[in-house]
Amino acid sequence: AQRVTQPEKLLSVFKGAPVELKCNYSYSGSPELFWYVQYSRQRLQLLLRHISRESIKGFTADLNKGETSFHLKKPFAQEEDSAMYYCALQVWGAQKLVFGQGTRLTINP
Amino acid sequence: DTGVSQNPRHKITKRGQNVTFRCDPISEHNRLYWYRQTLGQGPEFLTYFQNEAQLEKSRLLSDRFSAERPKGSFSTLEIQRTEQGDSAMYLCASSPAGVATYEQYFGPGTRLTVT
Numbered sequence: 001a002q003r004v005t006q007p008e009k010l011l012s013v014f015k016g017a018p019v020e021l022k023c024n025y026s027y028s029g030s031p032e033l034f035w036y037v038q039y040s041r042q043r044l045q046l047l048l049r050h051i052s053r054e055s056i057k058g059f060t061a062d063l064n065k066g067e068t069s070f071h072l073k074k075p076f077a078q079e080e081d082s083a084m085y086y087c088a089l090q091v092w093g094a095q096k097l098v099f100g101q102g103t104r105l106t107i108n109p
Numbered sequence: 110d111t112g113v114s115q116n117p118r119h120k121i122t123k124r125g126q127n128v129t130f131r132c133d134p135i136s137e138h139n140r141l142y143w144y145r146q147t148l149g150q151g152p153e154f155l156t157y158f159q160n161e162a163q164l165e166k167s168r169l170l171s172d173r174f175s176a177e178r179p180k181g182s183f184s185t186l187e188i189q190r191t192e193q194g195d196s197a198m199y200l201c202a203s204s205p206a207g208v209a210t211y212e213q214y215f216g217p218g219t220r221l222t223v224t
Contacts, residue, residue, distance in 0.1 A: 004151075006151075009149070034212075043112075043113075043215045043216060043217050043218070044152070044200070044215040045214075045215065046212040046213070049212070086151050086152070088151075094165065095140060095142070095157045095159075095164070095165060095204075096142070096154035096157060096165055096167075097142075097144075097152070097154065097213060098154070099151030099152050099153070100151050101149065101150055101151050102150075102151050
């Protein structure tokens with residue numbers, strides 16, 4: 001079965017510091033991987049997807065098939081980055097998303 | 110607001126009662142999904158529709174749960190004989206259909222509390 005693991009439930013960093021949110025997955029095929037974000041009092045929304053290879057709000061994520069990881073990184077954290085972040089996997093031929101438990105990121109001033 | 114909408118936003122019910130939730134997807138989206146999220150966990154997939162056809166259903170979905178999308182537009186999720194373990198946030202999402210993998214757009218959710 002497919003599984004997504006986010007080992008950190010809570011992560012706290014200072015403004016301006018680098019941030020890395022970890023995500024590991026288990027799936028034998030080629031996955032589609034996503035990061036979704038939920039800001040306070042807002043709905044869950046897509047942050048970025050690996051296939052796009054883009055940077056959104058300064059965040060990037062690289063798929064490492066050897067380590068089965070898709071860590072989210074930002075070189076300089078900002079206070080508005082404080083939110084709940086979920087890594088999600090979509091398997092080939094299916095539509096459902098498999099989510100990790102989420103990491104609550106807090107950026108301290 | 111042209112996003113996904115869900116009603117009601119909150120529902121408190123007594124154990125054993127039936128409840129029904131509604132989801133209105135973004136109007137041009139053919140695909141509709143239901144997820145359940147309990148405290149401290151990520152969303153868990155329940156079921157998926159393409160137009161009016163229910164194409165995927167999780168093993169999490171017991172016989173007490175049923176979902177419909179009769180005209181390929183809005184969807185309802187019904188839980189019969191609710192149990193305390195059904196207390197959760199129920200999320201609906203929609204996306205366009207097609208060969209490509211599209212972003213899923215989530216609604217605000219319906220929070221169910223079973224007392």
